[in-house]
Amino acid sequence: MDKVKDFKARETLITGAGSGIGRATALAFAQAGARLWVVDIRLEAARDTAALIQAQGGVARALQCDVADVDAVQAMAAQVHDEIKALDILMNNAGIGSGGRFLDTTIEAWRKVMDINLMGVVHGCHAFLPAMVARGKGGHVINIASAAAFVAAPEMPIYAASKFAVQGFTESLRGDMAAHGIGVSAICPGIINTGIVASSLMQGALGEQGRQGRVEAFYKKRNYTPEQVAAAILRAVRRNVAVQPVSPEAWGMYYAKRLAPRLVDKLAGVQLPFLK
Numbered sequence: 001m002d003k004v005k006d007f008k009a010r011e012t013l014i015t016g017a018g019s020g021i022g023r024a025t026a027l028a029f030a031q032a033g034a035r036l037w038v039v040d041i042r043l044e045a046a047r048d049t050a051a052l053i054q055a056q057g058g059v060a061r062a063l064q065c066d067v068a069d070v071d072a073v074q075a076m077a078a079q080v081h082d083e084i085k086a087l088d089i090l091m092n093n094a095g096i097g098s099g100g101r102f103l104d105t106t107i108e109a110w111r112k113v114m115d116i117n118l119m120g121v122v123h124g125c126h127a128f129l130p131a132m133v134a135r136g137k138g139g140h141v142i143n144i145a146s147a148a149a150f151v152a153a154p155e156m157p158i159y160a161a162s163k164f165a166v167q168g169f170t171e172s173l174r175g176d177m178a179a180h181g182i183g184v185s186a187i188c189p190g191i192i193n194t195g196i197v198a199s200s201l202m203q204g205a206l207g208e209q210g211r212q213g214r215v216e217a218f219y220k221k222r223n224y225t226p227e228q229v230a231a232a233i234l235r236a237v238r239r240n241v242a243v244q245p246v247s248p249e250a251w252g253m254y255y256a257k258r259l260a261p262r263l264v265d266k267l268a269g270v271q272l273p274f275l276k
């Protein structure tokens with residue numbers, strides 16, 4: 001299979017690039033010479049990322065799009081394909097966090113998170129892969145899953161379900177796209193210091209006053225940066241890695257699930273300190 005090793009002039013689109021991992025990865029790809037399409041549901045945030053790239057002498061265009069809205073994603077793809085034949089790199093990154101024990105979750109919350117975290121990834125692939133395949137010059141798809149795709153904590157049934165699904169879809173797509181020379185990678189970051197907790201949909205005890213702040217404080221204290229994740233993503237694309245755990249805890253969960261599944265099962269009932 002072809003590998004995308006050199007990012008010079010590669011047309012690269014990243015969803016959720018207005019913040020966190022998406023923004024850091026957009027900047028890293030731009031520094032490596034890629035031409036960026038910076039997408040976010042918040043246009044101002046996408047514009048800020050594009051401005052940061054342009055200030056460094058890079059090429060970036062900001063686009064507004066809600067990845068949960070299939071028509072909006074198709075319209076965005078049409079706009080991109082008016083200017084270029086196909087993307088070289090597609091990164092489906094937009095996502096939201098969610099927490100709360102199953103009995104406290106609403107069906108509305110399930111639909112909302114699955115529409116963004118899972119269907120957003122599917123919409124992106126559906127809109128951009130046909131042109132990549134038709135062009136016949138390979139490329140790469142990066143789907144942002146999570147360490148929650150290895151171990152599903154009781155506090156995050158919706159999030160874990162969405163990320164297990166992204167992981168499964170990515171594995172299937174990887175085998176499918178191999179024949180077209182298109183690499184496909186799932187990235188499983190770990191606990192990363194971004195805005196994700198602040199914008200998470202929390203229900204039940206986790207939604208109570210003060211709890212979200214404690215989780216945020218824990219993520220800040222852990223302080224694994226989105227820039228570290230971005231560097232791992234570029235490496236994973238160069239090597240066409242299937243599944244890329246990033247932070248030490250992500251690697252720990254990856255191996256624990258494989259080597260000690262009974263221990264993981266036992267620990268499932270233990271509450272994390274910041275959730276008490």
Ligand SMILES: NC(=O)c1ccc[n+]([C@@H]2O[C@H](COP(=O)([O-])OP(=O)(O)OC[C@H]3O[C@@H](n4cnc5c(N)ncnc54)[C@H](O)[C@@H]3O)[C@@H](O)[C@H]2O)c1
Nearest residue numbers: 016018019020021041066067094095146191192194195196
């Ligand atoms: N931060 C972590 O610890 C962590 C860990 C594992 C996986 N992830 C995953 O990484 C990805 C990026 O998260 P982050 O941590 O950088 O969070 P973030 O909140 O900093 O960034 C997410 C971005 O996505 C955008 N977005 C949200 N909904 C959208 C939609 N419907 N359409 C388009 N854009 C939308 C937001 O406006 C925001 O700019 C997510 O898929 C998340 O699940 C994060």
